[in-house]
Amino acid sequence: MxxxxxxxxxxxxxxxxxxxxxxxxxxxxxxxxxxxxxxxxxxxxxxxxxxxxxxxxxxxxxxxxxxxxxxxxxxxxxxxxxxxxxxxxxxxxxxxxxxxxxxxxxxxxxxxxxxxxxxxxxxxxxxxxxxxxxxxxxxxxxxxxxxxxxDALQNYINRSIAVLKPRALAGKRIGVYQHSSVAGDLIVTILQNLGADAIALGHSDIFVPVDTEALRPEDVAFAEDACRKYKLDALVSTDGDADRPLVADENGVFIRGDSVGLLTAHFLNADAVVTPVTSNTAIELSNLFAKVYRTRVGSPYVIEGMEQARADGLKRIVGFEANGGVLLGSPVTTGGGTLDALPTRDAMLPILSVLGMAASKDVAISALLHDLPSRFTRSGRLEHIPSTASDPFLQGLLDSARRDAFFAQVGTIRASDAIDGVRVVLSTGEVVHYRASGNAPELRCYAEASNDSRAEELLQWGLKQAQEALSLPS
Incomplete structure (x- = not known):
């Protein structure tokens, strides 16, 4: 098949x-x-x-x-x-x-x-x-x-440079993890145009499948080592086609994609945010936006949500996915000019927004998260799970009795929804969410908690629980 x-x-x-x-x-x-x-x-x-x-x-x-x-x-x-x-x-x-x-x-x-x-x-x-x-x-x-x-490449470079004021990143030392990203050299060019000392690192002639929602251990180690070795203010990268960003702080710790999206929307003074149910609830808890729209996973659904926001009269509309890709649903004025709407995932806009916000506040990248609600999301996946296996698993969790029994080890369920897969909110406010990937034969698991270690604990529990339910070898 x-x-x-x-x-x-x-x-x-x-x-x-x-x-x-x-x-x-x-x-x-x-x-x-x-x-x-x-x-x-x-x-x-x-x-x-x-x-x-x-x-x-x-x-x-x-x-x-x-x-x-x-x-x-x-x-x-x-x-x-x-x-x-x-x-x-x-x-x-x-x-x-x-x-x-x-x-x-x-x-x-x-x-x-x-x-x-x-x-x-x-x-x-x-x-x-x-x-x-x-x-x-x-x-x-x-x-x-x-x-x-x-022409297409030059148009994009010009647009990206216009996100920030001229020389907004002067004095900043930023590593660019190039691997096999199509934007590897382009990011260096843009950062240098904005005054940064941009250092190209980790180029690969062999394709590297960097997934911003499920980073490989070697990517995590690379960021930590590079920031320490080169004394970087940040390390940035993208996935293969540069529509999903990666931003690591001065310690080489990657910021979750939904947090990157939240910071970008705040930097752009958005009044409406459109994002899938997989993004963490700090977006609502921050009270930074007039309205938050939740959708299924996938850019077509985020675009639909942005169209609804326009119909509702919102003026500065930013969409983003948990992978960090930002969709601009309306024109916005920035430090370098006016950006036209670009309703497709973009990696450069969030990278520059996070770097620009830290530079304008004269704070470290890690400090940008201090004023946000303490919500942490972790995600992982079980690979080689065809829909013939994931569909019955998810369908089974729609039954309330089976769902309660499945999650009994981690707590009682306060609420659940099936907007995209099966998502449960525990009595503690913690979240566990399963959905089948739309791009590959994978079952994805997302966990949210008030601290990172608990989110990771829930994620590992969720992956193990699903593995056992699917009768997969350990």
């Missing part, structure tokens, strides 16, 4: 399930659907970008070939962050395809589709599948290399 499917952020699957014919078929289906619903014509321009996975250039070439066969011009934006491609698409009001598997392992990849007005939604996904013809014969055509155009 194929693992290729639309998840919380585009089409994902094994590289072996993305041969040229399949990539071409999905490209043609996307363009056919765009022709129906947005007025895109066969002589319009398609934007194409990709990350640094070894399979990405080949998949990108197949998509370009299909678009050219459809009659479209193609602007090859080359390797660049997903939000940079999305920004270019909004500027040109053109459709776009990003070849990326984001943070998932190198044996997987995917396609992320953009309408001329932003990310596709679940209705668009259904429309693409409705016209998809995987049986179509695609003639073998000779490679026609397209020149890589730098």
């Amino acid at each position: 194929s693992s290729l499917k639309f998840g919380t952020s585009g089409l994902r699957g094994l590289v072996t399930e993305l041969p040229d014919g399949v990539c071409k078929a999905y490209t043609l289906a996307f363009l056919t659907h765009m022709q129906k619903v947005t007025g895109v014509t066969s002589d319009s321009t398609l934007l194409l970008g990709y990350d640094l996975r070894s399979s990405s250039p080949r998949i990108a070439a197949a998509c370009i070939s299909a678009a050219q066969a459809f009659g479209m011009r193609v602007e090859n934006c080359g390797p660049l962050p997903t939000p940079a491609l999305a920004l270019r698409a909004l500027i040109l009001k053109a459709p776009a395809i990003m070849v990326t598997g984001s943070h998932i392992p190198a044996d997987r990849n995917g396609l992320k589709f953009y309408r001329p007005d932003g990310e596709i939604d679940k209705i668009d996904e259904a429309g693409i599948l409705a016209v998809l013809d995987l049986a179509m014969e695609h003639p073998i055509t000779p490679d026609e290399p397209t020149t890589i155009m730098p």
Whole structure:
């Protein structure tokens, strides 16, 4: 059975399930659907970008070939962050395809589709599948290399520099953990333009699956060692396609993505925050925002929430996910100018917001969390859990008696919901939440408590409990 499917952020699957014919078929289906619903014509321009996975250039070439066969011009934006491609698409009001598997392992990849007005939604996904013809014969055509155009990347650099005042980071020593992120060099350039002493570290020619919600022990150790060795004020990084940030403080301790999002929204003076149920409850408890909207996990749902916030009359709308990716739902004025709305996950905006907030307050990065409610979230995952196993597990927890028995070891349940998976709030206010990943065969577990050690204790309990329930080996 194929693992290729639309998840919380585009089409994902094994590289072996993305041969040229399949990539071409999905490209043609996307363009056919765009022709129906947005007025895109066969002589319009398609934007194409990709990350640094070894399979990405080949998949990108197949998509370009299909678009050219459809009659479209193609602007090859080359390797660049997903939000940079999305920004270019909004500027040109053109459709776009990003070849990326984001943070998932190198044996997987995917396609992320953009309408001329932003990310596709679940209705668009259904429309693409409705016209998809995987049986179509695609003639073998000779490679026609397209020149890589730098405009998309430069637009994004200019936008990022405008987040802060000129030389706002002067005197700051910031490490950039490059690994195989498509933004590895770009982050250094942006930080240097803002006056920082930016130090490139840890570059890898082999793809590294950095997941900002489930960091590898070696990433944690790398941050601690680098901050100590180079006497850094912060260490920053992203996932593979640079739509999820990583920010470590001066001690090399990574700040949770939802806390990064909260700080970013505060820095941007947001009056509305839109975030999934996996983000911690410090967002509400902080009383920093006029309204908080909770959604299912996935950028399409956050975008829906931001649209609702606009309909409700909110003016400065910031969305973010627990992975730290920030979606800007409205224009905002910053120290360096005005940023137009960019309703797709972005890593540079939160990185610069956190660094800029600490610099403007003249405090260490770690001090930014001192004024926030004491809520700590930990997350982990059980890998290689197909939906045929996770679905019955989650379905079983919908039964109140089974749910009470399952969680009896850690306390009584005060409330529960099934907005996305199964989330319970214990009588202590602590939270345990299970959901199946939309991007990979994984069962994710989230735990929230008033201190970090208790959150970690709950997480480990939750993973062990689920492992036993699924009859997995220890």
